[in-house]
Amino acid sequence: MGEKNNFSKESLLLKPVAKYFRRKSFRWQREELPFYEHRVDLYGFSRVNELTIAVELKLYKWQRAFEQAILYQLCADHVYIAMPVNSIGRVDIDLLKTHGIGLLAIGNAGRCRQILGSEQSTVVCDNYKEIYVNILTNGEGHKW
Amino acid sequence: MVDPKVIIRMGSHAEKDYIEKTARYLDGIIVAANLFEATQGATASLLGKKLNKPYYIDPMTYAYGRNLDLIKSPQGKTGKSDFKRSYKELGDKLSLPFTSALQKNSRLTPKDFEDSLKVEESCKAVIEYQLNRIKESFDEDPEYKEYAAEIPNPEAIYAPYFYIEPDSPSAWLDLVLLLAKVSAGLEYKVPIHAIICTDEVMLEHNNFLSKIKKELPKTGVEGVWFWLSDFDELTSDVKRLKAFRSLVEDVSGEMEVYSLHGGYFSLSLCKYGLSGISHGVGYGEKKSVVPVQGAATPTVRYHLPDFHKRMGVPAIQRCFDGLKIKTPDDFHKKICDCVVCKGVVSKELSEFSLFGSMAYSTPISKRLAQTPAAAKRCRFHFLMNRIRERDELKKLDLAGILAKFESVEKKWSEQISVKNDMTHIRTWREALA
Numbered sequence: 001m002g003e004k005n006n007f008s009k010e011s012l013l014l015k016p017v018a019k020y021f022r023r024k025s026f027r028w029q030r031e032e033l034p035f036y037e038h039r040v041d042l043y044g045f046s047r048v049n050e051l052t053i054a055v056e057l058k059l060y061k062w063q064r065a066f067e068q069a070i071l072y073q074l075c076a077d078h079v080y081i082a083m084p085v086n087s088i089g090r091v092d093i094d095l096l097k098t099h100g101i102g103l104l105a106i107g108n109a110g111r112c113r114q115i116l117g118s119e120q121s122t123v124v125c126d127n128y129k130e131i132y133v134n135i136l137t138n139g140e141g142h143k144w
Numbered sequence: 145m146v147d148p149k150v151i152i153r154m155g156s157h158a159e160k161d162y163i164e165k166t167a168r169y170l171d172g173i174i175v176a177a178n179l180f181e182a183t184q185g186a187t188a189s190l191l192g193k194k195l196n197k198p199y200y201i202d203p204m205t206y207a208y209g210r211n212l213d214l215i216k217s218p219q220g221k222t223g224k225s226d227f228k229r230s231y232k233e234l235g236d237k238l239s240l241p242f243t244s245a246l247q248k249n250s251r252l253t254p255k256d257f258e259d260s261l262k263v264e265e266s267c268k269a270v271i272e273y274q275l276n277r278i279k280e281s282f283d284e285d286p287e288y289k290e291y292a293a294e295i296p297n298p299e300a301i302y303a304p305y306f307y308i309e310p311d312s313p314s315a316w317l318d319l320v321l322l323l324a325k326v327s328a329g330l331e332y333k334v335p336i337h338a339i340i341c342t343d344e345v346m347l348e349h350n351n352f353l354s355k356i357k358k359e360l361p362k363t364g365v366e367g368v369w370f371w372l373s374d375f376d377e378l379t380s381d382v383k384r385l386k387a388f389r390s391l392v393e394d395v396s397g398e399m400e401v402y403s404l405h406g407g408y409f410s411l412s413l414c415k416y417g418l419s420g421i422s423h424g425v426g427y428g429e430k431k432s433v434v435p436v437q438g439a440a441t442p443t444v445r446y447h448l449p450d451f452h453k454r455m456g457v458p459a460i461q462r463c464f465d466g467l468k469i470k471t472p473d474d475f476h477k478k479i480c481d482c483v484v485c486k487g488v489v490s491k492e493l494s495e496f497s498l499f500g501s502m503a504y505s506t507p508i509s510k511r512l513a514q515t516p517a518a519a520k521r522c523r524f525h526f527l528m529n530r531i532r533e534r535d536e537l538k539k540l541d542l543a544g545i546l547a548k549f550e551s552v553e554k555k556w557s558e559q560i561s562v563k564n565d566m567t568h569i570r571t572w573r574e575a576l577a
Contacts, residue, residue: 034502034512035458036456036457036458036500036502037443037456038458067561067564070462070560070561071458071459071462071561073462074458074461074462099560122465123462123464123465125461125494125497127494127497128497
């Protein structure tokens with residue numbers, strides 16, 4: 001284990017990450033979006049570029065986040081793992097890079113910073129994306 | 145080498161449709177006696193007339209030797225905890241000492257079988273229950289009464305059995321062996337089989353296994369069904385799998401050997417003498433002696449034929465690109481071409497998601513649950529594949545099975561989303577080699 005995080009639970013990571021993506025034009029957002037047996041911690045849609053993002057939040061277990069992120073590439077154009085900055089050191093950045101998954105670090109003051117950019121998913125399925133964009137834009141998501 | 149049998153264990157009457165539609169491909173049906181008592185008319189007509197397949201009735205005697213709270217549930221308007229009606233009625237039918245266990249609210253132990261006369265009476269009652277229960281049920285029903293005499297006997301009759309507890313295995317094993325011996329000695333015209341039910345941890349106890357190998361054949365039973373509580377073929381290690389293989393190999397020289405709650409690994413032990421497996425319709429390839437209580441309906445996942453394992457839809461779908469699966473045709477060639485998959489994935493590859501469809505089951509549900517239609521697709525697909533696996537194993541020799549495992553590892557090795565789901569293939573390869 002690395003240094004102790006200021007974040008006691010995953011949900012505390014949500015606010016800074018949601019704010020970060022709002023700044024990046026992903027103004028339609030939904031938390032805990034079900035994807036089969038999983039729940040995408042944050043799913044977002046940008047009208048500006050017609051792109052979607054899925055974010056998996058984790059305090060420590062980046063491998064588990066990676067397993068989920070790989071699956072979310074089926075339903076989002078870009079997928080990120082977001083972790084407290086103190087946990088980032090343990091992450092296998094090369095593995096994430098190989099699979100096009102982005103990484104965000106959340107500082108103790110709640111500021112979110114991109115460590116690794118995400119690549120456009122090559123396996124995103126239009127049917128999933130359409131369903132989720134509809135959910136977000138037809139009243140079940142938040143528009144900011 | 146034995147041609148292995150696949151015997152389906154009916155878990156509830158809701159599964160009747162699956163069993164009726166696939167019955168012609170199956171080798172038999174097994175029903176737990178408590179389920180029979182809960183739904184006796186319907187089960188009797190299904191087993192005794194409609195299916196026309198070999199059948200078995202698991203007498204469930206072990207439940208009376210466990211913590212009796214496990215067979216209780218809230219009853220009536222008061223909601224007071226009491227014995228489930230099915231176990232009460234079964235206890236009455238099995239007579240002493242089962243009835244007295246319920247009356248005294250005290251579980252059975254080896255001490256309850258110290259009187260040899262009582263042991264014989266008890267064995268007779270358990271055997272006759274299995275032999276006559278369906279006939280009795282037909283006799284009680286004016287519509288079916290005329291068929292009562294034509295009801296076939298069960299394929300085999302189980303001797304009473306109990307869970308051999310790991311903290312006192314000798315006393316319980318001695319009792320189970322005694323009950324098997326006495327039952328076999330009663331000379332009914334139907335083969336008598338034993339059930340050896342214990343914890344999977346006992347696979348590491350050589351003395352215990354040696355005793356079974358040595359003493360079981362002396363009982364005179366014609367078959368044995370192994371049930372290792374919580375033994376999961378998919379996560380178990382090579383040591384335990386090899387111990388199970390050795391148990392099957394050694395005992396099968398003397399009698400028929402079955403796995404009561406087994407999957408593909410057990411089935412492949414037909415190359416070491418196993419006669420068959422039983423499991424439920426899309427579940428039950430492992431089972432704990434502690435029943436699941438009050439849990440939500442489990443999701444029936446997609447049985448991935450290459451892995452002989454049920455998995456979530458997205459983990460498989462994530463591999464399509466890497467495996468160069470672009471069309472339904474590719475899917476049928478590389479994943480599954482059973483009749484169910486050909487029907488579901490027919491126009492577009494994305495139709496594969498129909499195996500995982502989820503919805504809110506009620507307007508107030510907070511969690512998504514698998515839709516009944518998706519569960520049905522997965523169950524039928526599983527049954528069709530299990531039948532195919534059985535038929536393939538009849539043709540393959542051991543080298544062929546191992547070669548197939550090797551090619552599966554090669555095919556999927558680069559697929560990151562299933563990396564952790566295929567470790568059992570290597571373990572099985574080592575355990576079977």
